[in-house]
Amino acid sequence: MAHAEQVKKMTELVAKFVGYTGKVLPDDVIAKLEELRREEDDPMAKVIYDTMFRNQQLAKDLDRPSCQDTGVIQFWVKCGTKFPLIDELEALLKEAVVKATFDTPLRHNSVETFDEYNTGKNVGKGTPTIWFDPVPKSDSCELYTYMAGGGCTLPGHAMVLMPGEGYEGVAKFVLERMTSYGLNACPPLLVGVGVATSVETAALLSKKALLRPIGSHNPNERAAKMEKLLEDAINAIGLGPQGMGGKASVLGVHIENSARHPSTIGVAVNVGCWSHRRGHIIFDKDLNYTVLSHKGVSL
Ligand code: SF4
Numbered sequence: 001m002a003h004a005e006q007v008k009k010m011t012e013l014v015a016k017f018v019g020y021t022g023k024v025l026p027d028d029v030i031a032k033l034e035e036l037r038r039e040e041d042d043p044m045a046k047v048i049y050d051t052m053f054r055n056q057q058l059a060k061d062l063d064r065p066s067c068q069d070t071g072v073i074q075f076w077v078k079c080g081t082k083f084p085l086i087d088e089l090e091a092l093l094k095e096a097v098v099k100a101t102f103d104t105p106l107r108h109n110s111v112e113t114f115d116e117y118n119t120g121k122n123v124g125k126g127t128p129t130i131w132f133d134p135v136p137k138s139d140s141c142e143l144y145t146y147m148a149g150g151g152c153t154l155p156g157h158a159m160v161l162m163p164g165e166g167y168e169g170v171a172k173f174v175l176e177r178m179t180s181y182g183l184n185a186c187p188p189l190l191v192g193v194g195v196a197t198s199v200e201t202a203a204l205l206s207k208k209a210l211l212r213p214i215g216s217h218n219p220n221e222r223a224a225k226m227e228k229l230l231e232d233a234i235n236a237i238g239l240g241p242q243g244m245g246g247k248a249s250v251l252g253v254h255i256e257n258s259a260r261h262p263s264t265i266g267v268a269v270n271v272g273c274w275s276h277r278r279g280h281i282i283f284d285k286d287l288n289y290t291v292l293s294h295k296g297v298s299l
Pocket residue numbers: 067068069070149150151152184185186273274275
């Protein structure tokens with residue numbers, strides 16, 4: 001296939017995949033919502049979970065986004081340095097978002113800051129958001145896609161704690177956000193926590209934590225224990241589905257961390273809502289693809 005045709009093909013595939021993830025939630029999110037529905041006793045909460053499943057079915061049947069807020073599109077790209085389209089990737093992803101905006105369709109969510117106008121295409125200065133991680137010697141390209149909705153983005157927060165505040169300080173920071181803003185973010189929530197040196201390193205890790213499959217754990221056993229403790233603590237608030245009260249508040253708590261400066265604890269929290277529209281797809285050098293987030297999908 002000629003190079004230009006390859007660019008066109010990948011643009012179309014990414015556009016279709018982004019559109020698809022706006023309509024169909026990933027398998028792990030559906031499985032977790034089903035589990036929470038089974039374990040719920042509160043009659044109102046049960047009705048709300050059932051409405052969420054009906055909403056998902058209607059989105060599929062009517063071929064429409066599962067929530068009106070299709071967010072700002074974000075990509076985390078782990079791109080092999082030998083992937084044939086590496087040079088075109090950034091422009092291609094932007095073009096795919098424009099295409100998905102009109103084909104899906106997606107709500108127009110890119111407003112130029114300071115100039116205050118909506119571009120109408122979901123692209124603008126720095127949008128879609130793209131984070132690149134190069135993968136040496138590889139010729140494949142792994143993409144995580146995410147729709148960052150307004151409500152679920154609002155609880156996001158980052159700060160640098162004094163080292164003496166310790167892990168108790170991290171827990172307090174997360175719980176303060178959950179008790180003040182969690183209600184508005186369409187629970188049950190996926191809570192991503194980043195722990196690192198500074199605000200930007202912690203913030204990026206907290207977003208990457210949201211892209212991990214639900215049920216996965218931090219490989220460090222102390223961090224994994226903290227994920228469980230935070231999950232229990234946030235569930236104890238009893239936000240329930242859509243914040244109307246119930247047994248669970250969260251789909252899960254994921255912590256991602258790096259080593260850090262001894263004098264600081266950078267911490268950040270990022271939140272995904274029940275309509276957690278995350279996609280995960282891998283392309284090989286010939287653009288054969290494997291979708292990991294949604295079983296049995298062909299684009
Ligand atoms: S928080 Fe999620 S479900 Fe609620 S309006 Fe925003 S994108 Fe939709």
